[in-house]
Amino acid sequence: MRLAGQLTPLARSYIENSDVVFGVVSNGFARKFLQEISKDYVCLLSYYGDCDVEGKNRHDTYRRMTDTILSAVRTGKMVCAAFYGHPGVFACVSHLAIADARAENFIAEMLPGISAEDCLIADLGIDPGRTGMQSMEATQFMVYERRIDPTSLLVLWQPFLAGELTLKRFDTTATRVQILVEKLARDYPLDHEVILYEAATNPLEKTRMDKMFLRDLPAAALSGATTLVIPAAFPLKWDQAILDRLNALPAAPKVPNPIIQSLERNEMA
Numbered sequence: 001m002r003l004a005g006q007l008t009p010l011a012r013s014y015i016e017n018s019d020v021v022f023g024v025v026s027n028g029f030a031r032k033f034l035q036e037i038s039k040d041y042v043c044l045l046s047y048y049g050d051c052d053v054e055g056k057n058r059h060d061t062y063r064r065m066t067d068t069i070l071s072a073v074r075t076g077k078m079v080c081a082a083f084y085g086h087p088g089v090f091a092c093v094s095h096l097a098i099a100d101a102r103a104e105n106f107i108a109e110m111l112p113g114i115s116a117e118d119c120l121i122a123d124l125g126i127d128p129g130r131t132g133m134q135s136m137e138a139t140q141f142m143v144y145e146r147r148i149d150p151t152s153l154l155v156l157w158q159p160f161l162a163g164e165l166t167l168k169r170f171d172t173t174a175t176r177v178q179i180l181v182e183k184l185a186r187d188y189p190l191d192h193e194v195i196l197y198e199a200a201t202n203p204l205e206k207t208r209m210d211k212m213f214l215r216d217l218p219a220a221a222l223s224g225a226t227t228l229v230i231p232a233a234f235p236l237k238w239d240q241a242i243l244d245r246l247n248a249l250p251a252a253p254k255v256p257n258p259i260i261q262s263l264e265r266n267e268m269a
């Protein structure tokens, strides 16, 4: 997300040492940085123009990006494809390219990165372990029957595309966001406080953490970098039947504490 600072040393080394680096990185600073450290940088962003062609949509763009990466792999070059955040999080080209390369017996691996979700956990001070977390794409949440647990944290990605079904456009409308709100209102009160989150991507930017009522979402500005964070609306409820079963179990024999044991082993070594 903050490229130079959040790029892992291992990923940087792959970028620097590959014969060619394909990039799907819209941030201008990040792109420039990648160009500087790569031997040969090829920007694939223009492929999004496929969406303006009659009969084509985002899937065609992703397929063409993947095919371009694979064509370079077939020439015997060491190829790296760079995506922002975690390359495997809401980024199908990376998964497609790795699957295609392995199907042709090339060695391919994905290196993890720091995703928007990692940044929001840090910036908003939310531990997903406290209530559990559901995380999905906003339109997927809208068009499929999903079981939402309002006692857990819900993260909705790409709200700027909420309800955009043509797969050709890169925006939504207040009416579509209103439908998203109405679906969320099946599980959350309309006066539940939600957060529009945008991690700063360079030291000059300020991280956006706009709190608002769920009902006010349709009037809010959404960009390609906005993630919708919906904190738990209700406290966790005990599952009394399971608790009763657990409490009725006989005490198990005590085993040595594995954490203390590993400490002792390390001290002896």
Ligand SMILES: C[S@@+](CC[C@H](N)C(=O)[O-])C[C@H]1O[C@@H](n2cnc3c(N)ncnc32)[C@H](O)[C@@H]1O
Pocket (backbone or CB within 6 Å): 001, 083, 084, 085, 086, 087, 088, 089, 090, 091, 114, 115, 116, 117, 156, 157, 158, 159, 160, 197, 198, 199, 200, 201, 223, 224, 225, 226, 227, 228
């Ligand atoms: C195609 S996904 C890419 C996610 C990326 N691979 C990652 O690991 O974060 C795009 C979505 O990621 C989220 N996102 C991207 N940039 C963000 C940022 N700066 N702050 C918060 N969320 C962001 C938004 O939900 C956006 O619509």
